[in-house]
Amino acid sequence: MQRIAVFPGSFDPLTLGHVDIINRGLSVFDKIIIGIGNNAEKKYMFPLKEREEWIKKTFESEARITVKSYHGLTVDFCKSVNAGFILRGLRNAADFEFEKAIAHMNGAISEKIETVFVLSDLKFGALSSSIIRDII
DSSP: OOOHHHHHHHOOTTHHHHHHHHHHHTTTTTEEEEEEEEOTSOOSSSSSHHHHHHHHHHTTOOOEEEEEEOOOHHHHHHHHHOOOEEEEESSSSHHHHHHHHHHHHHHOOOOEEEEEEEEGGGOOOOOOOOHHHOOO
C-alpha cells in the first residue's frame, strides 16, 4: 500500500519553508498531494489559480508530487484522494500547540488519517507566508 500524504495550506504564497518540508517529506512518503485549501471567508493576496501554477512549476520535475485545490475539511479531502497521512511543518512551540489541537480534532473525525510533523530547518524557522505578504 502506498504511503500518501496531503500537505495542506493556503500557500499565499508558497515559501522556501514549505518547499523544504515537502522535499523532506518525500523521504517518508511515496506520494505527496499539496492541497490548496480554499476558504471563501479568507482574503488572499494571490488568486488560487496563480498559487496553484506556482506550486506546480516549483515541483514540475518531481513525479511523486501533485497539486490540487479543495474546499471543506482537510480530512475529507484526504479521504477523497486516499491519503492516510497529513504532513505538517513545525517552526516553533506555538506552531506545535496550534497543530496539535488540529491533529487531535482530525483524529477524532477520522482515526484512519495520521498527522506527521516535520520540524522546519533552522534557517526557515522565522519564515511565514504572512511575513512574505507583508514584505511584498
